[in-house]
Amino acid sequence: GQNIDQPTEMTATEGAIVQINCTYQTSGFNGLFWYQQHAGEAPTFLSYNVLDGLEEKGRFSSFLSRSKGYSYLLLKELQMKDSASYLCALSNYQLIWGAGTKLIIKP
Amino acid sequence: ETGVTQTPRHLVMGMTNKKSLKCEQHLGHNAMYWYKQSAKKPLELMFVYSLEERVENNSVPSRFSPECPNSSHLFLHLHTLQPEDSALYLCASSQDWAETNYGYTFGSGTRLTVV
Numbered sequence: 001g002q003n004i005d006q007p008t009e010m011t012a013t014e015g016a017i018v019q020i021n022c023t024y025q026t027s028g029f030n031g032l033f034w035y036q037q038h039a040g041e042a043p044t045f046l047s048y049n050v051l052d053g054l055e056e057k058g059r060f061s062s063f064l065s066r067s068k069g070y071s072y073l074l075l076k077e078l079q080m081k082d083s084a085s086y087l088c089a090l091s092n093y094q095l096i097w098g099a100g101t102k103l104i105i106k107p
Numbered sequence: 108e109t110g111v112t113q114t115p116r117h118l119v120m121g122m123t124n125k126k127s128l129k130c131e132q133h134l135g136h137n138a139m140y141w142y143k144q145s146a147k148k149p150l151e152l153m154f155v156y157s158l159e160e161r162v163e164n165n166s167v168p169s170r171f172s173p174e175c176p177n178s179s180h181l182f183l184h185l186h187t188l189q190p191e192d193s194a195l196y197l198c199a200s201s202q203d204w205a206e207t208n209y210g211y212t213f214g215s216g217t218r219l220t221v222v
Binding site for chain 2: 004008030031033035040041042043044045048050087091092093094095096097098099100
């Protein structure tokens with residue numbers, strides 16, 4: 001199977017750092033995506049990891065460890081606009097999605 | 108206009124109604140998708156079209172009927188829906204079906220409420 005697990009909800013403080021984890025059980029995949037989805041809006045692409053390691057894009061970084069079966073999305077210097085759901089997805093011939101993590105940012 | 112556009116944004120329908128959701132993409136992509144998104148659940152893939160041919164149908168009830176007249180347009184025809192069909196319906200497109208390394212581009216969705 002390709003079960004993908006993410007925490008349902010997380011809360012963090014404006015200006016802080018938060019790490020959103022994504023664990024999976026699968027026999028193989030091409031890469032792992034992270035998408036951001038604000039309430040009532042389209043999911044939008046954040047990152048794509050193919051190789052193990054950390055990919056940094058400004059305040060957001062994504063990490064993949066194939067041997068350990070997990071990925072995380074790291075958000076730094078949190079802003080109120082980062083309040084959203086964060087979806088991870090594995091790619092093979094189609095995308096397999098986690099249920100998403102709702103991130104709540106408090107002042 | 109660029110990206111993926113879905114209409115309507117919101118739809119309330121009775122169980123005996125017939126309605127259609129529309130999706131249009133201006134990205135030159137060859138594959139289009141319908142997803143159902145329910146609270147706290149993973150995105151559920153409903154249908155996939157590649158170059159106007161349906162390539163996936165994931166055991167979706169027949170009360171949902173897709174139509175893809177060309178590679179830029181996708182419809183989801185709805186009839187005799189049930190309250191449990193209430194959800195956000197997302198359309199997406201990608202360069203090619205089964206080539207997922209570039210991800211999908213999503214529309215903003217139609218929030219459907221069945222009463």
